[in-house]
Amino acid sequence: MAYPYRHEKETRILSECFGDPSARTVAGWKKHGGYQGIARALEIGRDATIEDVKASGLRGRGGAGFPTGLKWSFMPKNTGRPHYLLCNADESEPGTFKDREIIRWTPHQLIEGCLVGSYAIGAAHCYIYLRGEFFETTQILARALEEAYAEGLVGRDIMGSGVDIDITLHVGAGAYICGEETGLMNSLEGRRGEPRIKPPFPAAVGAFGMPTTINNVETLAATAHIARHGGEWYRQWGTDKSPGTKLFCVSGHVNRPGNYEFPLGFPMMELIEDVCGGMRDGKALKAVIPGGSSVPIMSAEDCRACTLCYEGVEAAGSMLGCASVIVMDENTDIVKQVRRMAYFYTHESCGQCTPCREGTAWATRILRRIEDGLGTEDDLDTLIQISEQMTGTTICVLSDSLAMPIISSIEKFREDYLALIRRGERVGAA
Amino acid sequence: MSDAPFRNPGWAGNTGEFDLSEDDVRGAAYAGERPPEGRHPSTSASYPFMLVERDPYAPLFEGRHKERYEKIRSRYPTAMAALLPALNLAQELRGHISPETMDEVASLLGLSSAYVRGVATFYTMYNKRPVGRFLIQVCTNISCNICGADEVLAAFLEHTGTELGDTSDDGNFTVVEAECLAACGFPTCVQINERYFEDVSARDVPNILKRLTDELAAG
């Protein structure tokens, strides 16, 4: 039951209660099996919980797809120092709107996930870093958290286990880059949200200089279920390399956009044509960005055989990212949209690394000039070379994230650029 | 959705598949009023920090606001970590972060004023100058953009009679362009102070503005 649409083909694990306000309370959440995951984790112990998550094959849902259990196992043991779990609820990847839904419909799902994660990595304090724009969402989570404290589910001696886990809501103030895990740590510490150079990795030197793990909202929500049912249970869905279910955020030119939950490996065309009710106004599909704006753009042809799992999208020439499927119809002005993306990355670049600070801004200006009909074919070569110079040369991957849509759009939609350059014609401007 | 019937949007729950009130969808029915002193320390930083009523010279960190700040401070191992929440609190009361506010926050936390300026200017949600009673942030990023966000933005500018970033003469509206607000399935998403308005199309704009002015009139 995705929200605000649902589809009978869905496998509803994380999204079971989307659209059901009664699941927001502790009592309501418990009716759906809530807090059994953390109860079982406390029973089987830290190491076994990490093993369960390892066995589940769960991969980080924030975009990078790094195995969550492995990440947890990097945390040192018995350090005698505070450990921190940071929940990344700074959802700001264009096209992505799943974490907000998880939090506002099932705040306790996230709280439980945070408890499981904190317990597994030995953290007595978890910070949920919420993007500042989520006022309404944060109110819901705050109320739920207060309830959880009152019920003894969070705080001292949780559920009578002798384990202390605090959860604090930390509200950001508007910066895409704080969704990058080390940028998030800096922002939490009250600094400019500039990503940090690695090494040291967060598991060694993280927030406040202490061992730290950062997980996405959807990842932690999934661990609540894995803790409850075990790792193998989770593997009944998805593919070998991409186990489990995933929320797909579909936006753009489809009839029924929204969040839909499917096992990984679900066919992209079935998602667009069946689940989302097909293309709006019966238009033809032109392009899809499958993983939030930071991944290569796919042509309609690329989508035909594409299955939505990490390896499936990679085989189709792009990346699953956070499974934010942006669907564009035949009337879409690709050049304008790439320029808009470039502007976004320019606006959000923290400005530390030269290739990103200068490259994103330069690319935006060139794209704007092309859009204004003043471009040359040489500009396309320049754009591709700038993009290559922005790839793999910076502290974080923000500039890589712009390079990918630029390069892929010029490769796949060169005609759109040439129409503007040669004839001043905008594709899709009608 | 070009041929969809006219709807008065406000939240994305009105697709006919759920029988929910706006308060249900927004969570107001569940969250209730947030007390100014911030209730539990773990959640005391989460109070909405964009209110219609502001006073650029409001005393900061006094009385119940001091209580709330101290609760926030108690959640972090360093004073510096309380900087973003402290700035949020200041903006909530004063509506924007002036140099004087930066200075006061810096003294409170034992940081240099320049440092606070560096941090405050990094984040876009800190208004560096006063804004209207309603700050209207129209997402024009890709998912909203391909669904007509530019027209929505133009409609807001037209109907408020303002230029981008400027405040209307009556002090009610400031319209700005926003980056992705994470409501991409419900384009165009517009954030007005603490509220999200979703599924907004250009022709919905007069209704939304009327709703806001009605709210102002009702106090």
Added chain:
Amino acid sequence: MADNGRKADTVTLTIDGHEVTVPKGTSLLHAAETLGVEVPHYCYHPGLSAPAQCRICLVEVEGAPKLQPSCVTMAQDGQVVHTESAQARRMRQGVLEFYLVNHPLDCPICDMSGECKLQDYVFNEGREHGRGREPKRVFGRDDFGGDVLYYGDRCVMCTRCVRFMDEVARDGRLTVVERGDRAVIDTFFESGLDGASFAGNIVDICPVGALVSKDFLHKARAWDLDHTESVCPNCSQGCNIDLHTRDNLVQRLKPRENPEVNGHWMCDYGRANYEWLNRPGRLEAPAVGRGDKRRASDWQHALHALFERLAEAEGASVRVVGSAFSSNEALDALRALAEQAGTLQAGVFRARRAEDEDPLPGFPILVRRRDLAPNVDGAGILGFTRVGDDDGTGGLEEAADHDGVLIVVGDELADQDESFGAKAGLFVYLGTFDSPAARNADFVLPLTTFAEEEGTFVNAQGRVQRFRQGLRGPGTAQPAWLVLGTLAAALTGGDRPVSAADAFASIVQRHAAFGGLIWEGVGSAGAALEAAHA
């Protein structure tokens, strides 16, 4: 590295085909430096933390998926590193192109031109033609207060200045404001850097012309300046500096690295006080005769006459006034001559003393000392007694009324009147400027300043430090050690010193505190006087 015990502390790697062994924990950038390979860098500075953000020091490390920032990547055993591979060069060219997208290329009016790292690197390996067609970003100029001007358009956002103020000066007055391509360096609005006492260093460490000195603004081109190793003469810390000179004038002082004394830094007080070295109206030729009888002379006649007077005065009571701006060589030669000429009653000197000292918090070895002269400690060790007040006046009552031999070296006697030395049997005044109080001098002899000669000072740490000659002295002015040493040699019949090294050797012979030191051994970095502080 046959010794196993040492092997554990070093790593051996290959850089550009050359094997190199370095201590563990050495960055690739430094390891390459030991081979004479300079990896371009902006944000990295050895005196600051390394944020690895300029991205121009990326090098290829075999086996690594991406290029690695050489400033923070530590050398490891068996690593194979390429700084000049096609990939590394292409990337550097790319980063340089990015810098030039918005850089104004106003080199013809930029003070940094000629010593600018952007200019150097682009000249070395930048693209032949820029591809930028877009209008450039304009930030304009911002007066940071103090001696510092900021040209935002030239800035490469390396943040060295911000980190210097935070980490070394511990004065968080600079910050990066805004983000992305809108980011600039600024202070808290108009508050500026006024009153900061080490802010001049941010001009030194700026790799481009973004931060420039108001004092030096448009004064000289970098390539016209001569650099001379010297020691800051403005307090007893003795920061190692370079004198930058042109047309026989000091144009500016720049710190010279010495980890034992000043690191990479110097204070603004020291930096700003050099104009006195350029002051016109110097004594240029010897003069002989008291008061109205004073007549111009030359060294040969003047020294001959003085020698005869000294020889006549044999056994007389001698008082000398030295200066804490004089070299050890001058002071000791003065003392030796006084002892030779008669019975030395007292050797005194005066020096200004500030109310308090001013340490550099992040590099606390460096302190702007209370003693505002370079050789207060040397003078003490060489047997001179400090007299007078903290403002450098007074304390010369006995000298003023002395009726024996009176020799003044380097003290301008600014607070004394024309009666000074009136009762002296022989009054010799050696200095750089004439003075009303020198009216009674039988001999007025022109000296060079420390900038016009070679020599040593002893700083507050008990460290002997050499300075070199950066300027030509006026007229026939001579170093004091040469004048005094020549006279002493004439009295004893010994060898006269022909170089500062000879004068220094004589100090070593005469003073246990200098025991074991040799001129060459003092070198550029100085040498600690063990005995002095034992």
